[in-house]
Amino acid sequence: MQRSRQRDGHSSLFSLQRYTIWVKTFLLFAHIAFRNVRRNARRSLFTIVAIAFGLFCLIIFQALKVGLHREMVVSTVQLDAGTLQVHAAGYEVNLAALKKIPDPGKVIAALDQLGETRYGRRVKTSGLILSGKRSSSVLLSGVDPSEEQRVTFISGKVVGGSYVGRNSGIVLGEELAQSIGLGLGDEVTVMSQDMSGLPVTGKFPVTGIYRTELAAFDRTHAFLSIGRMQEFLHADDVVSEIAMRSDSRDEHALAERLALALPAADYQIRTWKEIAPDVIQLIDLNDATMQLLILIVFAIIAMGITNTMTMVVFERFRELGIISAIGTPPSGILMMVVMESCCLGAIASLLGSAAAVAACTYLGRYGIDLTAFTSANQYFANSHVLKAHLLTKDLLAANVITLLTAVVGGIYPAWKASRLKPVDAIAHT
Amino acid sequence: MALIELTNVRKTYRTDGMELHAFSADRMEIDRGEFVCVAGPSGSGKTTILNLIGAIDCPTTGSITVAGRETRGLSPSDAARMRRDTVGFIFQSYNLIPVLTAYENVEYVLLLKGVKQVERRQRVSEALVSVGLKDMMRKLPKEMSGGQQQRVAVARAIVAAPPIVLADEPTANLDSVTGRHLVALLHRLNLEQGTTFVFSSHDPVIIEYADRIITLQDGRVISDRRC
Numbered sequence: 001m002q003r004s005r006q007r008d009g010h011s012s013l014f015s016l017q018r019y020t021i022w023v024k025t026f027l028l029f030a031h032i033a034f035r036n037v038r039r040n041a042r043r044s045l046f047t048i049v050a051i052a053f054g055l056f057c058l059i060i061f062q063a064l065k066v067g068l069h070r071e072m073v074v075s076t077v078q079l080d081a082g083t084l085q086v087h088a089a090g091y092e093v094n095l096a097a098l099k100k101i102p103d104p105g106k107v108i109a110a111l112d113q114l115g116e117t118r119y120g121r122r123v124k125t126s127g128l129i130l131s132g133k134r135s136s137s138v139l140l141s142g143v144d145p146s147e148e149q150r151v152t153f154i155s156g157k158v159v160g161g162s163y164v165g166r167n168s169g170i171v172l173g174e175e176l177a178q179s180i181g182l183g184l185g186d187e188v189t190v191m192s193q194d195m196s197g198l199p200v201t202g203k204f205p206v207t208g209i210y211r212t213e214l215a216a217f218d219r220t221h222a223f224l225s226i227g228r229m230q231e232f233l234h235a236d237d238v239v240s241e242i243a244m245r246s247d248s249r250d251e252h253a254l255a256e257r258l259a260l261a262l263p264a265a266d267y268q269i270r271t272w273k274e275i276a277p278d279v280i281q282l283i284d285l286n287d288a289t290m291q292l293l294i295l296i297v298f299a300i301i302a303m304g305i306t307n308t309m310t311m312v313v314f315e316r317f318r319e320l321g322i323i324s325a326i327g328t329p330p331s332g333i334l335m336m337v338v339m340e341s342c343c344l345g346a347i348a349s350l351l352g353s354a355a356a357v358a359a360c361t362y363l364g365r366y367g368i369d370l371t372a373f374t375s376a377n378q379y380f381a382n383s384h385v386l387k388a389h390l391l392t393k394d395l396l397a398a399n400v401i402t403l404l405t406a407v408v409g410g411i412y413p414a415w416k417a418s419r420l421k422p423v424d425a426i427a428h429t
Numbered sequence: 430m431a432l433i434e435l436t437n438v439r440k441t442y443r444t445d446g447m448e449l450h451a452f453s454a455d456r457m458e459i460d461r462g463e464f465v466c467v468a469g470p471s472g473s474g475k476t477t478i479l480n481l482i483g484a485i486d487c488p489t490t491g492s493i494t495v496a497g498r499e500t501r502g503l504s505p506s507d508a509a510r511m512r513r514d515t516v517g518f519i520f521q522s523y524n525l526i527p528v529l530t531a532y533e534n535v536e537y538v539l540l541l542k543g544v545k546q547v548e549r550r551q552r553v554s555e556a557l558v559s560v561g562l563k564d565m566m567r568k569l570p571k572e573m574s575g576g577q578q579q580r581v582a583v584a585r586a587i588v589a590a591p592p593i594v595l596a597d598e599p600t601a602n603l604d605s606v607t608g609r610h611l612v613a614l615l616h617r618l619n620l621e622q623g624t625t626f627v628f629s630s631h632d633p634v635i636i637e638y639a640d641r642i643i644t645l646q647d648g649r650v651i652s653d654r655r656c
C-alpha cells in the first residue's frame with residue numbers, strides 16, 4: 001500500500017490527471033468558501049459593505065485627484081505657459097528689455113518636424129497701463145491670434161468685444177478694466193521699453209475684455225496683436241517667446257527631442273514643469289498624500305477582514321476539527337479560509353467598483369462646483385468645477401489592492417485555523 | 430502483525446499543573462476485520478483511545494502502529510495524510526460539513542485522495558446506496574434527520590475503503606431504534622467488506638452487536654472479551 005502510494009506519487013506528479021484533481025480540489029475549497037460566505041449572510045454583508053465602501057471612496061478620491069491634476073495642468077499650460085516655451089539663450093523672466101529669439105523660423109521648422117502644430121509666436125514684455133489718474137502694471141503680450149488660439153484658452157474667455165485680431169486694439173482682463181475704469185472703446189495709454197531700453201508710449205483702444213476664472217491673471221495680463229506690439233516696441237520681426245502646446249504626456253522627452261534641433265548656445269527650452277514648479281510639486285504632494293490615505297484605508301480594511309475571519313474560525317472550531325480529522329492537510333485548511341476571505345474581497349470589489357464607476361461617470365460629467373473655495377486659486381483658471389477622471393489602470397490597481405488586502409487579512413486567521421489540533425476541536429461541542 | 434498495535438501506551442493530560450491519567454495499556458492488538466466495541470463509563474478513556482488510534486492525538490509515551498505505521502511524532506500534515514489514507518471517522522454528532530450536500534460530503538474524502546471523477550462518482554453512489562440514502566444525495570445536512578446525517582457520516586467513513594473505521598459514540602445522539610439500525614449497518618459493512626470497526630458506546634443494546642468488547646475504567650482495560 002505504501003509502495004503504491006509512492007509510485008503514483010512520483011510517476012504521475014505531472015500528469016494531466018493529477019492536475020485535474022488539483023483543480024477539482026481547488027474548486028471544492030472555493031465552493032466551500034463561497035457557501036460559507038452565504039451561510040452567515042448578514043455578517044458577510046457587513047464586511048463586504050465595509051470593504052466596498054473603502055474601495056468606493058478610494059476610487060472616487062483617486063478619480064477626483066486625477067481630474068484635479070488635469071485641471072491644474074490645463075490651467076497652467078493653457079492659460080499662458082504652454083507645454084514648452086522656447087526663448088533666446090540667457091532669457092530670464094524679469095528681464096526688463098526684450099530678448100530676441102535668433103531665427104524664429106528655425107524653431108518653427110523644428111516644431112513642424114516633430115509634428116507639433118500648436119504653437120504661438122509672442123512678443124512679451126512688461127508695461128504700465130494708464131487711464132486718467134489710475135495706472136496698473138501688466139505683462140503685455142503681442143500674439144498672433146490664429147496661432148495663439150491653439151495654445152491658450154483666453155480667446156474663449158472673451159466677455160466683451162472680441163479677441164485680439166490683426167488690427168484690433170488692446171484686450172484687457174475684466175478685473176483690470178474695472179479697476180482702472182475702462183470700458184470697450186475707451187482709449188488707454190501704454191508705457192514700456194523698446195528694444196534698446198528706451199521708454200515708449202502708445203495709445204490703444206480697448207477692443208476686447210476677457211475673464212478667466214483667475215482674477216489675479218486677469219488683473220495683470222493684456223494682449224495686443226504681435227504686429228502692433230512689434231511696431232510699438234520698434235522691434236520689427238522680433239519674437240521673444242514661442243509657446244507650444246502638445247498632447248504628449250512626456251514633455252521632458254519632447255523638450256529633449258526639440259533640443260537636438262535647437263542648440264543650447266542659442267535657445268532656451270523650458271517645460272511647463274520648469275515654468276511652474278509649484279504645480280508639479282503640489283501634484284507630487286497630492287500623490288504622496290493619496291498613497292498614505294490608501295495605506296491607511298487598506299490597513300483598516302485588512303483589520304476588519306482579520307476580525308471577521310477570526311470570528312468565523314472561532315465559530316467553526318469544531319467543524320474545522322472534523323475537516324482536519326478526516327484528512328484535510330493544514331495547507332488545505334489554510335487555503336479554505338483564505339479563499340473565504342478572498343471571496344468577501346471579490347464580492348466587495350465588484351460592488352465597490354460598480355458603485356464607484358457609476359459615481360465617477362456622474363462626477364465626470366457634472367463635476368463638483370468648487371467656486372466657493374477656489375475663486376482665488378491659480379490652479380482653477382479654466383473652471384471651478386472639479387470633474388472626476390477615472391483611469392482604467394487606477395480602477396484595476398484599486399481592485400488588485402482590495403483582493404491582496406483580503407488575502408493578507410485572511411492569512412492570520414487561516415494560519416490559526418490550520419494549526420488547530422483536531423482533538424481539541426472535536427472535544428469542543 | 431496486527432492491524433492496530435498499542436505497546437506501553439500512556440496518555441496523560443496536564444491541566445493546571447495536575448497530571449490526569451486518561452488512558453494506559455501495556456499491550457493491545459486489534460486484528461483486521463474485527464468489530465470491536467470500547468465500553469466503559471463516562472470519563473473512562475474511550476474517546477482518548479479512539480483518538481490515539483486515529484492519529485488525532487498522540488500518546489505521552491509508548492508506541493502505536495496502525496497498518497504498520499507508527500503514529501507518534503508525525504507532523505500535522507503527515508498525520509492528516511495518515512488519517513486520510515487509513516482511517517474513516519464517525520463522530521457523535523455534527524459530523525458533516527454543513528455547506529456540502531450528502532453527496533459532496535462523501536465525495537470530499539475521495540477528492541482529498543485524488544480519486545478520479547468516474548471512479549469517484551461510482552464509489553460515492555455505492556457508499557450512499559449501502560447506507561440506504563440513495564435519494565438523499567442532493568440534501569444538505571440540515572435537511573436531514575440526525576440518523577440520516579449519521580448514515581452519511583458512515584458512507585463518508587467507508588467510501589475510501591480505509592482499513593479501519595473509528596466511531597466515537599456514533600449512536601449517542603440517536604433514539605434507540607435509529608441507533609440500533611446504525612450499528613446493524615456498521616456490522617453489515619464489517620461482514621460484507623471486512624473493514625475493521627472500532628466504536629465506543631456505553632449503550633448495552635449496542636454493545637451486543639460487537640464480537641469483541643474492551644471495557645475501560647479509569648483509563649485502564651478491565652476486561653477484554655470476545656463473544
Ligand SMILES: Nc1ncnc2c1ncn2[C@@H]1O[C@H](COP(=O)(O)OP(=O)(O)OP(=O)(O)O)[C@@H](O)[C@H]1O
Pocket residue numbers: 427442443444449450451452469470471472473474475476477478
Ligand atoms: N483535553 C483534555 N484535557 C484534560 N483532560 C482531558 C482531556 N480530554 C480528556 N480528558 C480527561 O481524560 C479522561 C478520559 O476522557 P475521555 O474523553 O477519553 O472519556 P470517555 O470515556 O470518552 O468519556 P465520555 O463517555 O464522557 O465521552 C477524563 O477524565 C477526561 O476528563
Ligand SMILES: [Mg+2]
Pocket residue numbers: 475476477597
Ligand atoms: Mg467520549
